[in-house]
Amino acid sequence: MLVAGNWKSNKSFNEAKEFANAIAAMPQAPAGVEVMIAPPAPYLAAMGDAQPPFRLGSQNVSATGSGAHTGEFTAEMLAGCGVQDVIVGHSERRDGYGDDDKVVAEKVSRVLDAGLRVIFCCGESLQDRQSDVHFDKVLRQMESAVLHLPAEVMDRVVVAYEPIWAIGTGLTATEEQAQEMHAAIRGWLREAFDDATAKSIPLLYGGSCKPANADALFACEDVDGGLIGGAALDPDSFRALVEAAGRVSALRMQAGAEAS
Ligand code: PGA
Numbered sequence: 001m002l003v004a005g006n007w008k009s010n011k012s013f014n015e016a017k018e019f020a021n022a023i024a025a026m027p028q029a030p031a032g033v034e035v036m037i038a039p040p041a042p043y044l045a046a047m048g049d050a051q052p053p054f055r056l057g058s059q060n061v062s063a064t065g066s067g068a069h070t071g072e073f074t075a076e077m078l079a080g081c082g083v084q085d086v087i088v089g090h091s092e093r094r095d096g097y098g099d100d101d102k103v104v105a106e107k108v109s110r111v112l113d114a115g116l117r118v119i120f121c122c123g124e125s126l127q128d129r130q131s132d133v134h135f136d137k138v139l140r141q142m143e144s145a146v147l148h149l150p151a152e153v154m155d156r157v158v159v160a161y162e163p164i165w166a167i168g169t170g171l172t173a174t175e176e177q178a179q180e181m182h183a184a185i186r187g188w189l190r191e192a193f194d195d196a197t198a199k200s201i202p203l204l205y206g207g208s209c210k211p212a213n214a215d216a217l218f219a220c221e222d223v224d225g226g227l228i229g230g231a232a233l234d235p236d237s238f239r240a241l242v243e244a245a246g247r248v249s250a251l252r253m254q255a256g257a258e259a260s
Contacts (some may be wrong), residue, residue, distance in 0.1 A: 007234030030246025048082020166207025
C-alpha cells in the first residue's frame with residue numbers, strides 16, 4: 001500500500017518543516033505501507049537534506065533536459081535533491097498548464113530515465129463519465145504515456161486513478177466505481193505487459209479520499225493506496241490515512257499467508 005500526499009500550492013516553508021517534524025515524531029509506518037509526501041518544489045532540497053522518514057515526491061518535472069529553459073527543473077535535479085517519486089499527469093496540470101498527452105509521456109520517460117519512480121495520474125471528467133466514455137478516456141491516457149515503456153522500468157511505475165469530478169470537490173468515487181476502473185487499468189496492464197507486471201504495479205485512488213472513506217476505498221481488491229490532496233495537509237488526518245492503509249495491508253498479508 002502507498003499513501004501519497006500531494007500538498008499542491010499549500011503551506012509556508014515553516015509549516016512544511018513543522019509537518020515534517022510531526023510526521024517524524026509519529027510511530028513508523030505500518031508494515032507493508034509506504035508513505036510519500038510531495039511538497040511545493042521550492043522546499044524539496046531542504047526537506048531532502050533533512051532525510052525525512054517518508055519518500056519525498058515532486059509534484060512536477062520539466063519535459064526538457066538541462067539548458068536554456070528558464071523556470072524549468074529536470075528529473076536529474078530532483079534526484080539530486082533527494083526526490084524519489086514524481087507525480088506526472090495530474091489533471092490540474094493537464095487542464096491548466098499545458099501538460100497534454102505528449103508532454104505527459106515525455107515527462108514520464110524523463111522521470112524513469114533519471115532513475116526515479118513516476119506516479120502517473122489518469123482520470124476522466126464528469127462529462128466523460130456522463131457520456132459513458134470514462135473507460136476509453138482513462139485507457140487512452142495509459143496508452144499514450146505507458147504503452148511505449150520498456151518492461152524493465154515498470155517496477156518504477158505507479159498509476160493513480162483520479163476522476164477529475166472527485167478532486168477537491170468532496171465527491172468521492174464509490175467503491176464500485178473505483179474498483180471497476182482499477183480492474184480495467186490492471187487488465188490493460190496485463191494485456192500491454194504481463195500478469196506479473198500488472199499485479200505488481202500499485203494502483204492508487206485519488207479524489208476526496210479522507211479518513212472517513214479510506215478504509216472502504218483501500219479495501220477494494222485493486223486499490224493499493226491513495227493519492228491525497230486536501231486530507232494530506234493536516235498531520236492527524238494524514239496519519240489516519242496511513243493507519244487505514246496499515247489495516248488493509250495487515251489483512252492482505254494475512255490472506256497471503258493463509259493462501260500459501
Ligand atoms: P483531493 O486531491 O484529495 O483534495 O481531492 C487529490 C489530488 O488532486 O491528488
